[in-house]
Amino acid sequence: MNLERYTHLFELNNLSNDSNWKPLLEEKLQAAFLKPSHGHFPKWQSAVNQLSIANSTHCKFDTPIIEIGTRSDLTDQQHETILESLHALHPWRKGPFNFFGAHIDTEWRCDKKWQRIxxxxxxxxxxxxxxxxxxxGYYMLRMLGDGAKNVIGVDPTLVFLAQYYGLVQCLDQxxxxxxxxxxxxxxxxxxxxFDYVFSMGVLYHRRDPLEHLKRLLTHTLVGGSVLIETLVIDVEQSTQLIPQDRYAGMRNVWSVPxxxxxxxxxxxxxYDNIQLHDIQTTQIEEQRATQWMQNYSLVNFLAPDDHNKTIEGHPAPTRAIFSARRPK
Ligand SMILES: C[S@@+](CC[C@H](N)C(=O)[O-])C[C@H]1O[C@@H](n2cnc3c(N)ncnc32)[C@H](O)[C@@H]1O
Incomplete structure (x- = not known):
C-alpha cells in the first residue's frame, strides 16, 4: 500500500477551489501509511502485496456481488495464494465480492441495504x-456502478483500508x-x-449526533443531499434509547433515536426536505457469521427466546434511511 494511488485524487481540481487541502490531506495520509497505529498492519500489508499477483481489467460494480477479475485469470497455485491472502484480512464485514472467483461471503449482505437505498x-x-x-468501500464501488463521477470515502479502520486496496489495486489507478x-x-x-454525502451506520456511534449532522452539512453542496442510515427505535414519539451499557453487544452505541x-x-x-424512506428490523439473513467473518454476529446478540429483543433486553436492531437537503 502506498500513496501513489492518491496521485489522481490530488490532481482532481474540481474537488476543491482551495489548494490548502492537498498538503493537509497528504500529511494525514502519510501518518496513516507510515506510522500505522495497528500492530497487524504489516501482516495486512503483506497480504495486500500477495494479492497483487492477480491481474485483470474485469470489474462489475453494478451487481449485488461486486466482481473483480475472473477465476480463469489465475493458475490453481495463484488461486490458493489469493484465498490465503484474502483470509489474512479477516474479518470481512461488508460485501459481497467475487474476487478472481473467490466468493467473499461477508458478514453483511450489503447488497440488500443498497437495494433499499x-x-x-x-x-x-x-x-x-x-x-x-x-x-x-463496498458502497463506494456500488456508487461508481450507479454512475457517480467521483467518490471519496473516509474510514480510520486500517483493516478496511487493506481490504479495499487488496481488491482494487489490480484495477486502473x-x-x-x-x-x-x-x-x-x-x-x-x-x-x-459534494452532491451527496452518505453517513450509514455512523450516527448512533457519535457522542454528539447533532455535531455529526452539522459537519455533514458543511461538506454538502447547496441544493445537495445527505443520506443518513441509522439504528432507530421504531416508536412515534420524539425520543431516544440511551443504552447504559452495550446495545446488541456493541459497546459504543451512544443513542438510538x-x-x-x-x-x-x-x-x-x-436541512430541509427531510424524508424518512425506509424502516426495517435487521434480519439474521442480512447479518450473519460466515467463513469470512467468524466472530459473533447478530443472532448471538438477540435474546435466544425472543428475536424482537437484544440480549440486553432492548428492542432488536432496526434501521432507517433518511434523506435531507442543504437548503438553496
Ligand atoms: C457500522 S460501520 C458502517 C459501515 C458502512 N457505512 C455501512 O453502512 O455498512 C461504522 C464505520 O464507521 C467507521 N468509523 C468509526 N469512527 C469513524 C470516524 N470518526 N470517521 C469516519 N468513520 C468512522 C468504522 O470504522 C466503521 O467502518
Whole structure:
C-alpha cells in the first residue's frame, strides 16, 4: 500500500477551489501509511502485496456481488495464494465480492441495504459523493456502478483500508473512488462540497449526533443531499434509547433515536426536505457469521427466546434511511 494511488485524487481540481487541502490531506495520509497505529498492519500489508499477483481489467460494480477479475485469470497455485491472502484480512464485514472467483461471503449482505437505498435514490450519474464511515468501500464501488463521477470515502479502520486496496489495486489507478484512512472529523474543512454525502451506520456511534449532522452539512453542496442510515427505535414519539451499557453487544452505541428525533436533529442542523424512506428490523439473513467473518454476529446478540429483543433486553436492531437537503 502506498500513496501513489492518491496521485489522481490530488490532481482532481474540481474537488476543491482551495489548494490548502492537498498538503493537509497528504500529511494525514502519510501518518496513516507510515506510522500505522495497528500492530497487524504489516501482516495486512503483506497480504495486500500477495494479492497483487492477480491481474485483470474485469470489474462489475453494478451487481449485488461486486466482481473483480475472473477465476480463469489465475493458475490453481495463484488461486490458493489469493484465498490465503484474502483470509489474512479477516474479518470481512461488508460485501459481497467475487474476487478472481473467490466468493467473499461477508458478514453483511450489503447488497440488500443498497437495494433499499436505490429504491428511492435519484440517479447518481456524474455526481460527486462523500461516504463517511465507508468501511471497506463496498458502497463506494456500488456508487461508481450507479454512475457517480467521483467518490471519496473516509474510514480510520486500517483493516478496511487493506481490504479495499487488496481488491482494487489490480484495477486502473484512475478509478474514481478513493478511501482516505482518516476519521471524518480530520477531513480538511477545505475539501470541496459534494452532491451527496452518505453517513450509514455512523450516527448512533457519535457522542454528539447533532455535531455529526452539522459537519455533514458543511461538506454538502447547496441544493445537495445527505443520506443518513441509522439504528432507530421504531416508536412515534420524539425520543431516544440511551443504552447504559452495550446495545446488541456493541459497546459504543451512544443513542438510538426514534425517526421523529432524527428528523428534528436534521431540522435543527439546518436541512430541509427531510424524508424518512425506509424502516426495517435487521434480519439474521442480512447479518450473519460466515467463513469470512467468524466472530459473533447478530443472532448471538438477540435474546435466544425472543428475536424482537437484544440480549440486553432492548428492542432488536432496526434501521432507517433518511434523506435531507442543504437548503438553496
Ligand atoms: C457500522 S460501520 C458502517 C459501515 C458502512 N457505512 C455501512 O453502512 O455498512 C461504522 C464505520 O464507521 C467507521 N468509523 C468509526 N469512527 C469513524 C470516524 N470518526 N470517521 C469516519 N468513520 C468512522 C468504522 O470504522 C466503521 O467502518
Amino acid at each position: 436505490q429504491n428511492y435514490l435519484p440517479s447518481l450519474k456524474d455526481k460527486t459523493i462523500l461516504d463517511v464511515g465507508c468501511g471497506n 484512475n478509478i474514481n473512488a478513493h478511501l482516505l484512512p482518516i476519521a471524518f472529523e480530520e477531513l480538511p474543512a477545505q475539501i470541496n462540497q 426514534s425517526p421523529s428525533l432524527v428528523k428534528s436533529w436534521l431540522h435543527e442542523s439546518g
